[in-house]
Structure formats: structure tokens, C-alpha cells
Amino acid sequence: MPESLVNPSDKAGLPPGAIVHVGEVPQHETRIKVVDIGTGNVAENQLNSLHELAQYKDTDSITWVIVEGLRGANLVAELEPVFGIHPLVIEDILNTHQRAKFEEHEHYVFIVMKGLLSDKRQFHVRTEQVSLLLLDKFVFTFKERQDDLLQPILQRIKAGKGRFHSLGPDYLVYTVLDIIIDNLFLLVDTLDEQTNALEDKLLTSKTTQKTLRAIQGLKRELIHVRRNITPMREVLAGMMRSESTLISDKTGIYLRDALDHTIRIVESIESYRDILSSLLEIYVSTISNKMNEIMKVLTVFASIFIPLTFLTGIYGMNFQHMPELSWNWAYPALWVLFITIPVVLMIYFKKKRWL
Amino acid sequence: MPESLVNPSDKAGLPPGAIVHVGEVPQHETRIKVVDIGTGNVAENQLNSLHELAQYKDTDSITWVIVEGLRGANLVAELEPVFGIHPLVIEDILNTHQRAKFEEHEHYVFIVMKGLLSDKRQFHVRTEQVSLLLLDKFVFTFKERQDDLLQPILQRIKAGKGRFHSLGPDYLVYTVLDIIIDNLFLLVDTLDEQTNALEDKLLTSKTTQKTLRAIQGLKRELIHVRRNITPMREVLAGMMRSESTLISDKTGIYLRDALDHTIRIVESIESYRDILSSLLEIYVSTISNKMNEIMKVLTVFASIFIPLTFLTGIYGMNFQHMPELSWNWAYPALWVLFITIPVVLMIYFKKKRWL
């Protein structure tokens, strides 16, 4: 069962907006990183608490706050008083079973995306929810796990010095979305390899019950992947259409590009669905074909030898008056039959294309 | 047959708007509870008749009327003269075969939702219709059964003292919707467990006709669940879009959240549909595979012994002139054949991957 099909019913009965981290992913300790992007310089810091963010509020720089690991739920709860984030939004950040979504609030924008990863050999997909808050001078990124996903962006920020400052916080948000979408292409690649491997196995007819399970497993992961990716299309389309002043026109063209990529991935996923159905059809008719072959062998054997055995039965009877028994050429004559009957049947089966 | 697929044709021929409770659910006695939420205090009362509600009409408090059990149809009929509820609305409250729906009327809003419950072990879904009326200072909740569904809300109201008064009656309506939706997550969880259990059974190949019935039973319940849940999406979207003054902007964000949850559940249900189809495909090809295996055994047995039996038949014949019969080494030679023929066939079948 793909992990994210399991739903957070633990919450049933709690007041709406109750702030508890819900998710099966082994929870990582929270680590808070702050990247302060000024006009010319970039500073990176490790924080212990979101309270320390107050110092960044009055500066002119763009402050990128990366929160990895969501175990310290109360940490995040500090967002409401300082930045005026709605409790329901904070709930959505902590509950990692969200659909990808895009919400415009009065003074900030809230984005939920799903990062999908799979190891190369087995197509088993791991999901990570990445939530983004875009404020006037702040960008928050909340991740479930501590990993290197955002590393390339950090390096580019450091290398580009103040370039990211001029591009604005919405461009920063875009780069995060872009890296998530680029990773989806990796996923599609793995999917491609898996499907090809399966197809090769099917064509070399080393088909076993295992192949069926592999196809079904892939199919199931695909259902899961599709459910997570499809809403991303709406997210990006929503951002493009958005009239929020937080998203500048200049970034719009990048979002269109990201949207194009997402559509491409969604269409790939749909194609693989069709291809997997084809594989299943091949599998099923391979089984039928095998059955046919087995039946042919059985039929050929039985049809040839059963009549012959009947013949031997006749002359194995013990009647006193069986004149043939004493004829000298009877036995050799029977051997002629023993040879011609199979030959005739073989020709018949050959004509029926059974051999 | 899921109960709600049966339709209330008993009414055919009656005047439209005839007020009779229609529904197969064993009808409970009506119990009326009133929760009066003032600015600072909360009072809970038990009423005998809706007539007694008149006293609450002039107060400033928010009055929540919970009607559990719909047998006392005439009770409900008292709504029309006092609160000006349209007879068709009252009919819809009593006829528990409604689709979830949202209707705006002049001075009130009418909402029908479906509560879905299933016991943990078997995925057999019980449906309860929960109707809501939102007036200026009143909220009515009509339930088919007497149970604890709304208990958590009552507790929160009592604990929060006047907080619910300031949040308004529309927020109260939202909390009821929210608790219904949260219960749907429980349903999805049960569904998840059932599907997993079935899949495990299929993979350990202890597949019987029973497994098929379990898959089909689940599928059928899913059809039923889907039909009930899908319209809820429209209900919440309708409420969000509504321009009624009874639903404040502040509550809008909560409704969006509830809508997100509903969409998530609908998508889960769709996923489980796909997964159940996959299970069925596994089941069907498991049967085919089994057949193949059976056929192989039969073919191997028959193909090996039928030719041998023919051989023994030959030398069981009673011809007077069968020179082989008197040869000393003929019998041992035949034994050589009896051993080599099966060996050769075994190798052949091995190569064909039948063994």
C-alpha cells in the first residue's frame, strides 16, 4: 500500500485546526536554516526557534527559512503570532497528507507540493510534502525530511550573490517548484526503465506469476503517483492566473514553463498507464497461448496412442475363436497399422497447425 | 444491496411535498436537544416539542437544535409556521434518501449531508442523513439515529464558553460538516485495511471463490460510498461560492479546508476503485495460472504413461507368431524403454518449462 493512501483519521473528533503533526513518515527532528539574501551578500544561519526570526523582519533582505523535519510541532505554531499565518494553514503544513494546492491569503500565499522519489531498481515511490509560504520579504519552506533536495538552490544563491535578491522572493519559490518538478522527470525515467524491463521479460516469454505481480505493483504505484502529480498542474495554473501582487509578471513566464513540464509529466504518466494495460493484455494472452500449447501436446499424445492401445487390447483378448491370432502375417500387419495411424494423424495435426 | 440504493417509491402518487418519513432505517423515537449559546454561558435543554422553541426566538444567543430520530414527523412539521421553512425542505429532511445538497432560501440555508460509518472488520457501510438548517440565530441539525456523533462538538461548546457565540452560527454548521468529513477518513482507513487484507490473500495464493466475493462486495460498497460522497464536494463548493449573508467570509477559509478534505477523500475512493480492479485482474489471472498448472500435471502424466501402456499392450497380444515373446532379452530390453522414454519426455518438458 503506497503510504499516502492511508489517511489521517486519528484527527477525527479534534477541533478543526488542531495543530498536530499527522503522517506515517518517521518524523525527523526539526532543523531550521535561514538564508538571508541581501542586495550583495548572502548569510546562512542555523536557528533553534522561529522566535529568532524577529531580527530579520525589519531588514530589506529576502529571508528564506527552511524547516526540515516537522516533529517540533510547537515550533511551527510560533508562526501564527509573528507572521499572522492562519491556524488552518499551519495545520496543513503539519498534516503531510495534503493534496498539492495553492491558496491566496490576504498578505501571503500558501503552496503545498509533493516531492516524489523512487530508488532506481524498484519502482517504489517515497512521497515528501513540501509546503511553501510566500510573504512580502520572507519565503518559508517546510520539508518532512532532512535531505539534499534544496542544496543546488543554496549553491546557486551563494554563487549568484545578490542576483536572487533582485529576482524577488517569488522567483525563489519558483526555483523550489522547479527542482521538485525536475525530480519528477527522474521518476518518469525510472518508470521507463521498469516498464521496458517488464516488457523484455514478457517478450522473452519467461512469464511467471511474478511478472504479473510486478505489473500490478507498477500499476499501483502509478495510481499513487498520478494522484499526487495531477493537482500540481492546478497549483501552477492557479499561480499563473493569480492576481496577487506577491507574484510578479516576470516570474509568470517561468511558471508557464514549469506548468508545461508538469503537463508533460502528467501525460507521460497517462501513457505509462496505457502501456501497463497493454502489458497486462500481453501477459494474459501469453498464459492463454501457453495453455493452448500444453493442450496440443496432450491432445497429440492421447489421440495417437489411445487408438493404438485399443488395437493391442483387441488381440490381447482370450477368446477361443479368434482366427486372426493364428494367421502368420497378422502381427506384422498390425505393426503396419501401428506406424501408419500415427503418421496419418501427424499429417492431420500438421495441417491444423498444431505441430 | 446497500440500503440507500433502494428508493422511496412508496410516495408515488402522493401530492408533492407530502410530509411522511421515508426510509428503511429502523426509526428512532425523536429526541430534541437545545443548546443555547449566549455570549458567556451555554445552556443545554431537552424539549418535548418544537413549540417550546418560541422562547428562544427573542434572545440574542445562538440556539442549536438537535433533533435525533425522525419518527415524530408531525414534530418537524411544526417548523413551517414558526420558522417559515418551505414544506419541500421539511419533506427532504424526513425523506432520508436525499443526495447531499445545499440550497439557499430567502432567510435560511438548507444543507443535507450523508454520514457514513463502517464497522472495522467488515466493510459494510451504514448511512445516516444529517440535515442542517442555518437561520439567523438558529441552527437545526436533524439526524436519523441517536448516537454520539455530535458529542465532541457539544463538549467543545461547553468548554469554550462564549467562544462559539462570537464565531457565529455558520461556524457551528461548519463544525458539524467537519465532524462528518473526519468520519469519512475513518471509513477510508477501514477500506485501506480491507484492501490490504485482500491483496495479501491474493498474493499468498489462497485464492478461493470467497476472495472474489469479497472483492465484489467491496466494489459494491465503494459504488455506494462514492455515490454518497461525490455530491458533498458540490455542497461545500456551493457554500464557499454562496453570497448569502448567513455565511461569513471568516468561515469561508474553514469551508475551503473542508472542501480540500472532501476532494482528498473522493480521490482516495477513486484510487481504491482502480486498486480493486487490479485485484480482480490478479484474481482472474491467478485462476488461469492455476488451470495451467493443473493442465501441466495432467499432460505430463498422460504423455508419459499412455505410450508405455501401449507398449505393454503390444506384448500382451496373443498372436501365435510373435517372435519377440520368446527372445530372452526382450523383456529386459523393454524395461530399458520403460525407463528411457519417461526420461526423454521429462527432459523435453523441462525444456518447455513445464516442470
Add this chain to the structure above:
Amino acid sequence: MPESLVNPSDKAGLPPGAIVHVGEVPQHETRIKVVDIGTGNVAENQLNSLHELAQYKDTDSITWVIVEGLRGANLVAELEPVFGIHPLVIEDILNTHQRAKFEEHEHYVFIVMKGLLSDKRQFHVRTEQVSLLLLDKFVFTFKERQDDLLQPILQRIKAGKGRFHSLGPDYLVYTVLDIIIDNLFLLVDTLDEQTNALEDKLLTSKTTQKTLRAIQGLKRELIHVRRNITPMREVLAGMMRSESTLISDKTGIYLRDALDHTIRIVESIESYRDILSSLLEIYVSTISNKMNEIMKVLTVFASIFIPLTFLTGIYGMNFQHMPELSWNWAYPALWVLFITIPVVLMIYFKKKRWL
């Protein structure tokens, strides 16, 4: 073949709007009934010709004309000069192969509905086209057959005295639609019983080719029913949206209710489609299962006795030098084999779950 799938190609080549009754239903003699609903009194009359309607034109009362049986095509043709009905509309009334539809004309509204009836035991659906014309003070109802469909309405009109006068002619139209829709619920009930009966048969495995035909027959009727019901949804939605002054706002709420019912029925029909597909799947895999069982029996019998027969064959041979034949314990020893071989095979098959 459901009757209404047959189309009126007899008309091909005739001028558009040629007024001929087209339909396979055995045509009934036309019977014209007039119900004149005044402010306080209700008068019911039988007419011979529509010409006699002239007398009702100048009164203030609402005149309901019920035409049952469409054989007297020329009768209906009298509508054009007197009431200004477009020839194409009259053609649609007479041609009983219409889809349900709603058309607004300058001074009248035209509605086509399909009444669907089925006998309880067999789900064989009979279709009747009911056309309605709503004018300022007139309501026309055209039915294919003479039956009791509208009887309950007539009774209510008589009982209610002038009540129907104040509700207006559009409410009268609604009551006719309502009774047609209520009858659809009866249809759904029969469908439900039929499906349940089929399912029971399938589960008790008394499956025969007949069951398949029953499923397919039901499926086919469902295709027919669905095609007839689906457009009714558009009819009611169209009436609700209509800005014609002939349909008052007050009636709007009743139409919404009727629309809700229609949607509910359409969704039921869709559910039954899914359920029938499920039944077919059960049927198909029941057959496969049966085949498996048959094959098992064959395989068990053949696999056990074929080797044993081979053994008997050996010692039935007539070689002069077969030392075993003279051994005293050879025969009993063979009996040991005759018993152990089946036992071993039985255990093997037991382990393979074939027994």
C-alpha cells in the same frame, strides 16, 4: 430490442413537419378530457374535437386538456389555427420517438417527457411519451395510451377545489412531471429487486447460460432506460433557468426538487450499471472456477489410474522369460503398489489444494 431504439425512418423523404403519428405502440383511439379549474369550482368534460375548446378561451379559469391516444392525428392538427402552435411542435407531439426536451416558444412552452413503466416480475420497460404544452391559461397533456397515470392529480384537483387555480398552470405542469418522476422510483425499485435476485442466483452458484442472458437483458434495458432518463435532467434544469413569464418563481422551488429527484434516479441507474458489470465479472469467473474444478477431477482420476494401468499392462505381457510372474509374493507386492501410489498422489494433490 427495446421498442424505442427503433427509429421512425418511415418519414424519410416527407416534407419536414409532415404531421403523421410515428410510433410502434399500438395506437389508442383518441380521448379528449377537459378539466376546467375556476377560482372555486372544477368542471370535468369529455370532448369530441379540439374545436370545442374555443368556448374555454375567454374564461378566466385554467383549462387542462388531456389527450390520450394519438391516432386521430387530424384532431391534434386543429391546435395550430386555434392556439398558434408551430407545426414542428405538433409533429413532435405525434412522433413518439422524441428525446425528453424543453422548448420555449413565443407564447407557450413545450415539454416532452418519457414515462417508463415495468412489470414487477420481468424488468421489461414500456415507454410512453407524455408531451405538455403550457400556455397562458391552458395546459395540454398528450399521452400515447389511456391509463390511470394522471388519476391522482385529477382527484387532488377536485378535492382542492380552487387551490390549483391559485397555484397557476405552471404548478399543474409540475405535478404531471412529478408523477412521471415518482413512477421512475418504482422502476428503480424493480431494478433493485431484479439485480438482487440475480446476485443471489450467482452466489448460490446455480449459474447457467440463462443467468448470463438475464444479466445481459437487464443491461440492455438499462441502456434504454438511461437514454430516456438522462435528457429529463436537462429538461428540468432548463425549466429552472427559464426566464419565461409562464413559469413563476414560486414553482421554481418545486422544479428544483424534481430536478434533485431526477439526478438521484440518474445516479441510481449509473450505480446499477456498475453493479451489473460486477455481476458479469462474477459470472465469468464463476465459469472459470467451474472449469478449474472439472479439470481437477479429470486430472486426479487420470493421474492416479493411468500409471496403475501401465503396471497391470507390464504383467499382462506374454514374454516367456518374465521371472516375476512365477514369484509367489509378486502379485501381493503389486497390490501394495496399487495402494501406495494413489495414496502418495492423493497427498501430493492435497498439498496442491486440489482436493
Add this chain to the structure above:
Amino acid sequence: MPESLVNPSDKAGLPPGAIVHVGEVPQHETRIKVVDIGTGNVAENQLNSLHELAQYKDTDSITWVIVEGLRGANLVAELEPVFGIHPLVIEDILNTHQRAKFEEHEHYVFIVMKGLLSDKRQFHVRTEQVSLLLLDKFVFTFKERQDDLLQPILQRIKAGKGRFHSLGPDYLVYTVLDIIIDNLFLLVDTLDEQTNALEDKLLTSKTTQKTLRAIQGLKRELIHVRRNITPMREVLAGMMRSESTLISDKTGIYLRDALDHTIRIVESIESYRDILSSLLEIYVSTISNKMNEIMKVLTVFASIFIPLTFLTGIYGMNFQHMPELSWNWAYPALWVLFITIPVVLMIYFKKKRWL
């Protein structure tokens, strides 16, 4: 392969708008007929060239030009200079692989329709493209073949004298569309007969591989028919919505009627698709059922006689010490077995419902 699935790739590389007749239909010689409809009189003429149309340009009458057979491509090319028809439109007239379409141009309207015919016995559909140009006082009809399709209209024009003049050229266009659509009903009738015949064959179980081919052939024609008919719906909807002054309001009601018919036909086609799928399902499970029956016979025969043959084998052995052989009642006792074993097995199979 339905003819129209083949596409005119011969044109690849030519300049867009190159005027060449493309189509596999054996091309007929062009025949030009002119029907001049004045206020009181109707004149019918045969033309040699479209140049001769100049004389009709200044009259007040409605001129209907019927061009049958498109081989004389240059003839048609005379339309551009005289009537100002765009080269691409002329290309579309000559290329008979168009979809049905409706195009509004500055001073004329262009309509492409597909006439579909099938012979009664075999459901093999022949397609003919009928293009229409509607100008202020002119109507052009281009047909691929010379046949009687438009004959009924001609007769009505002649009979009606000047009636068609007052109805306007757009009504003339409608009558052509109407006759094409009426012919589609004939097609649906043939389809209905074919499907019924197939169903009867399936139910009387005289199912052969031929039946499958018939189903598939019908299915394929249906794909073809559907592809041609579906766009006609858009054509008529487009004409109804059109704000061109060439199409009067008065004709609008006739177009709505034609649209209703088209929708009805499209829905019929969809129904037949569903029904054909059902037939295929019946076919497939009929085969499975037959297989079951065959297997049962085999199993019954084999299961009864194989054990008996084994018994005879035992007492056919030649051991010297087989005491039973000399018992007097041994042989009759064996006969008892020969009779009881089959009886017991028969009862067993009876209970399993195999007999």
C-alpha cells in the same frame, strides 16, 4: 476498412489550397442542374458550365445550383471569380474527406455534411460528402455522386410553386440537411435489424467464428459512422447560434428540430455501441460455456472408464499365483463392480451438476 479512414496524403507537399479532387470514390462526371425559384414560377435547367450562372445573378429569384460529380475540378474553380468563394473553401468542396463543418464567411456560409447510406442486408456504409454554399440569393449543393437524394425536394419545390421563394434560401438549405438526417434514421434501422439478427444467432447458440467477425464488422462500421455523424451536431448547433443575416430566425426553429434529430441519432449510435459490447461479452462467455461442456463430457468418460480399465488390467496379468482367477464367482463379482462404480460416479457428477 471503411473508405473514409483513408486519408488524402497524396496532397502532401502541394501548396495549401491546391485545387485537386481528392477521394477514392469512383468519380462521376459533373452534371450541373439549376433550379430557379421565382415568386410564382419554378424553372429547372441543365448547365454545361458554371459561367452560365451569370444570367441568374441579377434576377430576384432564389437560384439553387446542384453540382453532382466532382470530376470536373476546373468547373468548380469558376466559383472564385464569379461568386468570391475562398480557394480553401473550394478545396474543401473537392476534397471529400472533410469532417462535417459549418463556416461563416463574409458574404456566404459554407456547410459540409456527410450522407451515409447502407444496403439493407449487409451493414456496409457508403459515405457521400454533401457541401452547401448559402449566398444571398444562391444555394449551391455539391454532391459526389449522381443519385436521387434530392429528388423529393425538387418535387416539393415544383409542387409548392413560389412557396419556397418566400421561405428563403436558408430554408432550402435546411431541407437538404433534413433529408440527409432522415436518411440517417434509415441507417439506424438497418443497424437495428443487423444487431437483432446477431443477437438471435447468439441466443440460439449457433455461434461460430463468423458471428464474432460479424460483431466486429458492425463495430467497425459503427466507429466509422460515429466519426462522421458526431460533428454534424456541432454543425447544426453552430448554425443555430450563428448571427449571420443569411440565416433567419424563422428557420431557427427548424434547425433546432434537425439538431434534436441529430442528437437522437448520435445517442442511438452510442446505445448500439454498448449493445455490441454486450453481444461480444455474450459471445465470449458462450465460448467459455461450450468449453466447460466439452470438458465435462471428457471428464465423465475418462473418470468412469479409466478406473474400470485398470481393474481389467489387474486380472489380465499373467502371475502364476493369482488365487482370484480360479474363484468361480470372481468374474461375475467384477461385473458387479463394473456396474456399481459408474453408477456411483454418475450420482456424484449429477450432484455436481455436470450431467
Add this chain to the structure above:
Amino acid sequence: MPESLVNPSDKAGLPPGAIVHVGEVPQHETRIKVVDIGTGNVAENQLNSLHELAQYKDTDSITWVIVEGLRGANLVAELEPVFGIHPLVIEDILNTHQRAKFEEHEHYVFIVMKGLLSDKRQFHVRTEQVSLLLLDKFVFTFKERQDDLLQPILQRIKAGKGRFHSLGPDYLVYTVLDIIIDNLFLLVDTLDEQTNALEDKLLTSKTTQKTLRAIQGLKRELIHVRRNITPMREVLAGMMRSESTLISDKTGIYLRDALDHTIRIVESIESYRDILSSLLEIYVSTISNKMNEIMKVLTVFASIFIPLTFLTGIYGMNFQHMPELSWNWAYPALWVLFITIPVVLMIYFKKKRWL
């Protein structure tokens, strides 16, 4: 695996808009051709670098730049400073895994199309991305490969002298789109031949596992083709709707024509999908039919000879007291049985239509 299902994940981690050619197609050396279309004369030149285009910027002529082969990525990068093309657009030109798309930018229009080619014998589709930039006086065409695709246009330009100058650069863009779409018709033709060939093979019942693979291969290519062609429809619809001044109304009618063609192709592709599904159904039931035939032969042989062999077994037993053995007519009587039993069974099987 169709090439284009593989996705450019190599780029993951690079900054968005990183300009690298991504694509598996063996990259051709870049060749730049310039066609300068003046009012009366046409000049064709070969360029080494896009820098040399500067000279064409001030002339009044329409300049068509054809870039074939995208290996020289830096060449293309020269577009940004000179013509103000956005880096993301240049990235899209170089990354040949785009969907077909149409983008309006401030002073230019960007179009991506997919050219699809297949060799006649095998339906193996090769994809080439053709990107177009339409500026005020410039048209850029970027192709992956050096081939003759655009040759016919070049010839027409040269032949038409200044005609293309007056038609404008948007018409030039249209001609390129038109030639790509015309090539799609070739593709559909090949598809048609392949499908017909497959169908013929299926009907002559020379069905092998190879046929299945051919069907599946075709199906898979179709998935690929469909994915590439479907977005072209949006491209052309987008261009028609576009309000850019770069696309004149005069060209609009040509675009509508191209759109019609594209829709026609998309619908063909859909039809072939349906037809391939039908072929698969024929294939599957052909296998089942074959199985039935095999089983019949086996059953007939076994059912006839097994009882007979049992009879011979009886009189092969060695009991001392078997009176029949000494009867003179016993042996001939048995022969009567040996003949009548098969005859009776044959008649029975004949009645069951097994022979």
C-alpha cells in the same frame, strides 16, 4: 519504447533556463540557411553564425532563417541579445522533448510542433521537433535534423518571386505548419495499411504470438503518436484565437483549415485505437476458439476409444470361469459393439456440433 517517452532528467538540478541541448536523437551539425524574401526577389544564403543576421535587420524584406541540427547550442544562444528572445524560449528550442505549444511574447510568437515520420513497412515513428519564431520581419525555423521537409516551400518561394512577401511572415509560418500536418496524413496512411495487414492475418487465422506483438507494438506507437498530435490542436486553436498583431486576419482562414485537418487526424488516431482494441478482442477469442477445437478433438478421440479399450480389457482377463470366451460368436459380436459404439457417439457429437 518510443524515443520521446524518455524524459530529460539529466537537467535536474541545473538552474532553470540552463541552455543545453537535451535529446537522444543523434545530433546533427548545425547548418544555417537564410532566405531573404524581398518585394520582387528572393535570395538564399548559407551562414556560419547567427551574428551575420544583423545585416538583415534593417531591410524591408521578410527574412526566413532555417536552423537545422541543434548541436551548436551556443549558436542559438546568440538569439537572446540580438532579437530579445527569452532564455526559457531558447531552452525550449534546444530541449527537443517539448509538447507542441504556442506562446505569445511581447514582440514575437513562439511555436513548437512535432514532425512525425514513419517508414512504410514498419510502423515505427520517428519524431522531430520543429520550433518556429515569428517576429515582425523574421521567421526562424529550428529543426533537429537536416532533411528535405521544407524543400517544397523553398521552391514555391523561389517560383512565386515576391508573392510570399505580400502574404507576410505569418503566412510563411502557416506553410511550415501545413507541411508538417500534411506529413501526418502520410503517417495515418501507413497506419491504415498496417492495421489492414494485421486484420487480414487475423481473419485468415494464421494467428501467432507474433500477431499479438504486432498489435501491441502498433498500439504503443499510437499512444506515442496521440500524445504528440493532440497538443497541436491547441496550438492551432490558440493561434486562431490570438490577438497578436503578428498574425493577420487573412491568415486566420488558413489556420482554421489547418486546425480542421489536425482535428481530422486526431479523430483518425482515435478510430485506429478503437480498431486496434477490436483486433485484440478478435485475437483473444481466436485463441479461445482454437482451444475449443483442440479440446473437441481430444474429447472425441478419448470418449470413443476409452470405452472400447475397457471392453477389450474385460476379455483380456484370465479368469478360469468366463463362459463368453468359449462362445463362438462372442468375438464377432464384440466387433459389432466396436463399430456401433463409435457410430452412436459420433452421431451424438455431431448433434452437439462438435464435428
